[in-house]
Amino acid sequence: MQVVMIGAGYVGLVSGACFAEFGHHVTCLDTAQERIDALLRGEIPIYEPGLDDLVARNVSAGRLSFATQSNGAIENADLVFIAVGTPTRRGDGHADLKYVYAAAEDIAGHLRGYTVVVDKSTVPVGTAREVRRVIKKANPEADFDVASNPEFLREGSAISDFMRPDRVVIGVQTGRAEDKLRELYRPLNLIEAPIVVTDLESAEITKYAANAFLATKISFINEISQLCEKTGADVHAVARGMGLDGRIGKKFLHAGPGYGGSCFPKDTQAMIRMAQEHGTSSRIVEAVVEVNASQKARMVAKIKEALGGSVADKTIAVLGLTFKPETDDMRDAPALAILPPLMDRGAIVRAHDPQGMEEAKGELPPDVIYADRIEDAIAGADAIVLLTEWNEYRGLDLAGALASMRGNVFVDLRNVYDPEPMRALGFEYSCVGR
Ligand code: NAD
Numbered sequence: 001m002q003v004v005m006i007g008a009g010y011v012g013l014v015s016g017a018c019f020a021e022f023g024h025h026v027t028c029l030d031t032a033q034e035r036i037d038a039l040l041r042g043e044i045p046i047y048e049p050g051l052d053d054l055v056a057r058n059v060s061a062g063r064l065s066f067a068t069q070s071n072g073a074i075e076n077a078d079l080v081f082i083a084v085g086t087p088t089r090r091g092d093g094h095a096d097l098k099y100v101y102a103a104a105e106d107i108a109g110h111l112r113g114y115t116v117v118v119d120k121s122t123v124p125v126g127t128a129r130e131v132r133r134v135i136k137k138a139n140p141e142a143d144f145d146v147a148s149n150p151e152f153l154r155e156g157s158a159i160s161d162f163m164r165p166d167r168v169v170i171g172v173q174t175g176r177a178e179d180k181l182r183e184l185y186r187p188l189n190l191i192e193a194p195i196v197v198t199d200l201e202s203a204e205i206t207k208y209a210a211n212a213f214l215a216t217k218i219s220f221i222n223e224i225s226q227l228c229e230k231t232g233a234d235v236h237a238v239a240r241g242m243g244l245d246g247r248i249g250k251k252f253l254h255a256g257p258g259y260g261g262s263c264f265p266k267d268t269q270a271m272i273r274m275a276q277e278h279g280t281s282s283r284i285v286e287a288v289v290e291v292n293a294s295q296k297a298r299m300v301a302k303i304k305e306a307l308g309g310s311v312a313d314k315t316i317a318v319l320g321l322t323f324k325p326e327t328d329d330m331r332d333a334p335a336l337a338i339l340p341p342l343m344d345r346g347a348i349v350r351a352h353d354p355q356g357m358e359e360a361k362g363e364l365p366p367d368v369i370y371a372d373r374i375e376d377a378i379a380g381a382d383a384i385v386l387l388t389e390w391n392e393y394r395g396l397d398l399a400g401a402l403a404s405m406r407g408n409v410f411v412d413l414r415n416v417y418d419p420e421p422m423r424a425l426g427f428e429y430s431c432v433g434r
Helices: 010-021 032-041 049-061 099-108 125-136 159-162 173-186 186-191 200-231 235-243 264-277 281-308 334-344 358-361 374-378 400-404 420-426
Strands: 002-006 026-027 064-067 077-084 113-119 144-146 168-173 195-198 313-319 348-352 383-388 409-412 428-431
Touching: 002 010, 002 099, 010 026, 010 049, 010 064, 010 159, 032 173, 049 064, 049 159, 077 099, 099 113, 099 125, 113 125, 113 173, 125 144, 125 200, 144 173, 144 200, 159 400, 168 173, 168 200, 173 186, 173 195, 186 195, 195 200, 200 235, 200 264, 200 281, 264 281, 281 334, 281 383, 281 409, 281 428, 313 334, 313 374, 334 348, 348 358, 348 374, 374 400, 400 420, 420 428
Parallel strands: 002 026, 002 077, 026 064, 077 113, 113 144, 168 195, 313 348, 313 383, 383 409, 409 428
Antiparallel strands: 144 168
16 A cells, blocks of 8 residues: 555554555655655654664665655555654643644645545544545545544653554544545554554543553553552552552552653643543543642752752752653653752762663753763762663672762662662662652
8 A cells, every 4th residue: 555654654654664664655745855755764753662673674664764855655645644742832732733633634635536645643523534634625625534643652662652553543434434444553453453444533532541540550650659658669560469459450550650751741631631632531640730730849859858958059960861761752751850950059960871861951941961881970979860761770790880870879760670689789879669
């Protein structure tokens, strides 16, 4: 099949490359000239494990190409995906749909023959119908259907998530559109991936409901972690005891500094806004957002307390800046909420991250010191704060680290290490909920 992907970001580039791997012919279009130039030079503009090989293989097989303009690609496409950003709109929490509608208008003028226009971006309920209206207005003669196919991949494991999904959700209005999408995803029949076919609105709500539920699990265990800290319980044991119940499940029950990233913060906000606009309530999600913000504030207090009540003139080695390991994405990373207040109180931050430092430089205060080597971040520091659980930080030379430090404080915001051995080594060790 001929496929066009509008937007070559985390979702568009991964989805496009994976559809090409399925055997389809895919053109990724992006308005960002430098992004397309990089891809044409064979460079991958984002960090996602395995994506470089996947892209290179499909480009050389002639199934994957990149451009800033349609150049006939949309005209020949069976399916055109919209995979542009839907960030939080400044001021009101609503998902900003300007990129989606700009893409829809752009698509409209190029449609020739029957085409399915598919929202892959995370968009509020009603958007697919609005995309339909925008295209119809711009090109009343166009023969097309709209569909919703929300994406559930996770950064860091995006390719395997896409190639072996728990499910594919497809919202359609016609059997013709359903047939096209089923044909597109046919390679997944081999692994019996469930395909949930529904109406447009249900597909759109499914994505927000899934993300809001996962964010709820995180805020829930973070709230429980506070009770554990007050009572001497161990949140790790509590989460295991809960999670082994098949009705609850083990995943997303890790206490930590609160969720961040490009999806949960904006999608929970948009969910609240969407409920308000439709005259219903979303009290659970509102509480989830509040608990998440207070968890980040609690982490600032925890670090301050670990350093004896004041961080002024204390050097803090921060290990990990991205919102999770195996990505360079800094969007809404907990580091952005936790480090600036420490620096405002006089802390000197020396940070290391295996992939995120370039991105972080544009987001964090300019006086953060970046260390290329973990050892350089740690040497002479008063405290280590482990903020993202990259594998590099799981096997630290702890004795060597402690010997090179000025102080002995270790604040483990991801519960990577066990308290007793850390204390036995000589660290003043604290973590979350244990
Ligand atoms: P991104 O910011 O990485 O990429 C978006 C790309 O779209 C950018 O390269 C931008 O230049 C391009 N773009 C914007 N307007 C365009 C236009 N009119 N024509 C062509 N290109 C245009 O965003 P992302 O992280 O890939 O997210 C895309 C969507 O997918 C969002 O709605 C997001 O919520 C959703 N989503 C993201 C993830 C994730 O893990 N990142 C997972 C599931 C769903």
